[in-house]
Amino acid sequence: MQGDMPIDPNLARVEELWFDDGGTIIQAETCIFRVSRAILAARSLIFKDIFTAPQSPPSESMDGCPIVRLTDSAADVTVFFKAIFDSEFFEPYPARTDLNAIIGVLRLSHKYDVAYLRRRALVHLSSGYRTVPPVIHEDTYLPTDGSWAPPSSASDFIRLIHLAREVSSPWILPPVFYTLTADFGTPEVAGNVLFHDLLSEDDRQKFLHGASLQASCVLDALCFLYEPATITGCTGPAGACAVERLHALKHVRVGLKAHRANPLHIFQFEPGSPVMGVCAVCFETLLDAYNQGRRAIWAQLPEMYGLPEWAELEQMRAAAVG
Template sequence: MDTEIPPPPVEELTRTEGLWFEDCGLIIQAETKLFRISRDFLAMRSPVFGDMLSMPIPENAEMMEGCPFVYLPDSAKDITHFLKAMIYSEFFESVPAKTSFDIITGVLRMSHKYEVDVLRKRALIHLSSRYPTTLHGWDTMQLACTWYHDTPSQYLEAILLARQTSALWILPIAFYCACTRLDLEDIITGLGGHTLDAQDMVACKLCAGKRLEHRRDAEDWRNSHISPLDIWDEDDLHNLPVCDACRSQMKPVHQLARESLWDHLPAIFHLPSWEELVQMKVKAL
């Protein structure tokens, strides 16, 4: 397992209520939380843990209270939800049972990572009830979704989670909600520790208002007899108050527009094509 994140000092560790079983032989640590569960049960439910736990225990392996000890670089909250979903059948039931966004995301992240397919599928069904793929699903969403409770950071987390778990059908409505319900600054800087990558910022039409404003400025300049080919040079584009992701998209679009105008100049003035004009030039010179 990935152990790049150093574990906290032993004196800070606490046993997790409901997930510490004295008769079980495996101790797991996530952040400052400890979990004592059945090694065989975990190996049976998760192929990833099964492979890890099937390896012989080295003589110098770290132990705690006489049990093999595993440190996981995952959040304690996610691991808590994940283990409870596996151990307690009533904790995370199928739709239409009530649950919460935190439980769904925690179970989905961990069941995807540790390949617990039944929980992954259950979490995806719950998540999909909030981010449907049909208009009817959208119209009836608040009735069908039993965990419906929006927080501003939820939309960004849903986008990130959809990418992480290959649940791309979540993205259209997640993007829609982010675009229509979050401020531009929130999408750029992130919320609740969740920040989109540049690709998804652009997909969210990030900076759309600013880009429209600058396009209107450009139209005003054009109507004021400023040459269209000279609207926005490299310095102008660099200084526009938009995010880097949008700027990187605007540059090639701006250049394509200049090239398109150039290509159409002969036709605008009812002249032969550039190819014919160049042939005339070559012949004349």
């Protein structure tokens, strides 16, 4: 080992991960961490190999500790090391966490083969995206019991797509692609402008194709309002329920501009909705038809984006998280 190197003023200690009894200094970008070589080696055979591999030329040192440089981002290394060295950070589901922690821990636990953390991170990640269709009374197609807040920016969805490809978790991709399409404009704008240099060409083409199909499903999602023209068993005054359904269709057209690519959330059975004025028989029939329509769209979602069907994706998820 060479002698101690001069301290680079551009390097910043990560104080919460600087242990005086740590025997190794890890550098990621301009951040340095002083941690236990033994603990890292026990958690990861890859780190064990890194520490035991002969160094040529001999490694540099700082404070008498060898320096190991990683090519990973400092942000990812920080949350990954915190998950290893701080038992209260990144606790198992249903403990709350956030997207940055999930991405960092999952990427590096996958890369460095830390199996228990990889599984824990996959459980957290999967809690944010269902593989079963939403029920009719849910006003969102996202789970309500996820351990982290859904992303709100296009860049976060892009990060999730890259993560799913990197760590082989394709079961999150149908709802991720769906939300990307629903929340960020027309397929033409989203595909050609926002994501041209951010997605792989394969994923970009899948996204463009699926987004177009998804937008076309909006009319399918609304057909329950006008087909059939008359509902068997209707107990309302002659023609009254049909008029209410047409009013509801006119009402929902106002929202089409904002939800033109969001067929799973295009209509809500809620107080104030025109459809609430139909008779009880028509109401239950409409509710059931709308639910069936949503389920049909949900079932088609993976195929729209060139992914395996839900049953296969769920098998992958179950095999990964146990």
